[in-house]
Structure formats: structure tokens, C-alpha cells
Amino acid sequence: MYKTKITKLLNIKYPIIEGGMIWAGGESLAIAVSENGGLGTIAGASCLSPKDLISKVNYLKSNTNKPFAVNIPMIYPHADMLAEVCLNYKVPVVITSAGNPKKYTQTFKKSGIKVLHVVANEKFAIKSEEAGVDAIIAEGVEAGGHNGQDELTTFVMLPNIVKKVTIPIVIAGGIATGEQILASFALGASGVQLGTIFAASKESDSHINYKNAVINSKDNSTTLTGRRLAPVRALKNDFSQKILSWEYSDLSNENILKNIGHGGSYKAIIEGDIINGTPLAGQSSALINELLSVNEIFDNLKNEFNRAVNKLQLLNS
Ligand SMILES: Cc1cc2nc3c(=O)[nH]c(=O)nc-3n(C[C@H](O)[C@H](O)[C@H](O)COP(=O)(O)O)c2cc1C
Known part of the structure; x- marks a missing residue:
């Protein structure tokens, strides 16, 4: 796989970032991704006390000498x-997300810490560059978890943002194959951020019911709720x-917020109740x-990427 502005910036072998993932993205997953040459990420959303995050950071530092990230979703009160x-x-x-990059x-x-900020449209991509972030992560509406209000797809957002900012762009949302990684490079991305595929991997902290639900799902198995509040993509x-019935009522x-309550993602991802909880997952x-x-996963992505490169060369001959 190619060396890109992102591999250079983050000092990693492959331009593949594990997205921060509440409940699913703990230490074992982050270590595995970093050790395989990507950028592993500790989900700050699941660290409710300083002690939680400190112990995870220390664990990573003693189990890998490769770079890793912490995700800070700014909508949470403990940001x-x-x-x-x-x-x-x-x-x-x-990796900051869901808030003002400034x-x-x-x-x-x-302090010498590299900063990447997640955006879901052109306006926030420009704001992030102005704020001085090192790179942006453009996340399309295909992605699992919180989505932008504009519901832009990766395939439209990326070629547009490429013309609007000069900093490197990582693309996220809907990517789970090496062919898609090659396509992302063709559209101007310098890296990809993957979520759902890692959330459903062996090393993820997620419950086996969650992993099986992702594995057994089809292209129409996810839905976007929260369009009136804050859009969230999860398995139907x-x-x-x-x-959805509350949202389409008066x-x-x-x-609606009161009815939804708290803890739906914990119920699904950690407790394995994929019927009554919110199994955050993307179209991927x-x-x-x-x-x-x-x-x-890394072996598959690399093989698929290389096969796609060869296929394109054959097309040309
Ligand atoms: C289970 C799950 C939890 C997530 N939690 C967070 C989070 O805490 N913070 C965040 O910035 N993004 C979160 N995301 C989004 C991911 O970081 C990533 O951008 C997204 O999953 C990429 O799209 P994909 O799911 O199609 O791979 C979550 C996604 C999933 C699937």
C-alpha cells in the first residue's frame, strides 16, 4: 500500500486509522491496529474518569512502541x-470529533501532539484548516455512530473538500475493502478511517452478539435515527x-430524548442486547x-488493494 502524507505525518506504515469507537474501541483493539501498521485509537467516549483513560494510555505505552491516538468527542461532558x-x-x-476544532x-x-479533526462538510473542513489541525477526517453519512446533519456521502464530500483545503484528508464512512481504499486515493484522500470492520473484529471489546449482528447484516440493515436531533447510524x-416512530410523530x-434515554449503545455493544439497544454500525x-x-483484516485489505491496482493496470493494457 502506498506511502502518503498521512503515513509520513503519523509515522505509520499503512494509511489506515481505527476510528474512535465508544465501547468497542478499547486497548486490545488499538494495540492490534497499531502493531499491524495502522493507527490504533482509544475511544475517549468510554473513559468516564481520568483514571480510566490514564490506565489505557499507560497500557498502550507499555504494549506497543508504535504511535496511537485518543479520540475526544467534544459533545460529551467529560471532553x-x-x-x-x-x-x-x-x-x-x-482525534477530536463532534465539536469546534478551535x-x-x-x-x-x-505540546507536540498531532491533531486530526472529524468533519462532515466543507464548512467544517475549512474551519479545521483555519484552526491549524494537521489533517481532517471527512466522515460520510455511511459511517456508524454519529453523523453530520447534511447527510453527505463520502463519494461526494471527498472530491469537493479536496479542492477547498490543502491539509491531508482522511476519508471515513462505508470503507471495509482494499478496493475502496484505492478508490479513496483516486479521489484525493491520503488515508482512510475504518470503524465498523474493527468494531466487529476478534480484538474488539464488543459483545459477540454485536459482532454476529454486523457479520450477518445486509446492505439495508442500518438506519439513521435522530434526524431531528443528532443523526446516529446503527443496525435496524x-x-x-x-x-423513528417517535421522530415522525408530533x-x-x-x-423524544426522554424516551430514548441513556445507555442504548452500551446495552447493545457491551451487554449484547442488539434488539433493545443501539448497535452503532455503518453501511459497511x-x-x-x-x-x-x-x-x-490488514492482510485482506492489502491483498484486495494490490489486486485492484493490478486490475486497473490490465484495463490500461
Ligand atoms: C461502534 C461505533 C462506535 C463509534 N463511536 C465513535 C466515537 O466514540 N467517536 C467518534 O468520533 N466516532 C465514533 N464512531 C465513528 C468511527 O470513528 C468511524 O469514523 C466510522 O465508524 C467510520 O465508518 P464505518 O463505520 O463505515 O467504518 C463510531 C462508530 C462505530 C461503528
């Missing part, structure tokens, strides 16, 4: 606490059907068909 730990423990890379970027950069189930947003679920280790 400031996560930022403080990242600064004090000088993590190599921080808030932490310069503080991290002054009884709970998502209920949420219930106020406040009452359709492309994930077996339970694999991170090492096997």
Missing part, C-alpha cells in the same frame, strides 16, 4: 477531562423502529462477512 489527560500524558495523536487544537499542537432493530424533541456492515482478527 475537557480527556483533553487534560492527553496533554499530561503526551499521547502522540488526538477549542483544543493549538493547546495540543504546542425494535428500538430504532420505536425511535412528540417534542425533548420528549454489508461488506463484513466473517469474524476476523485485526491481522487478518
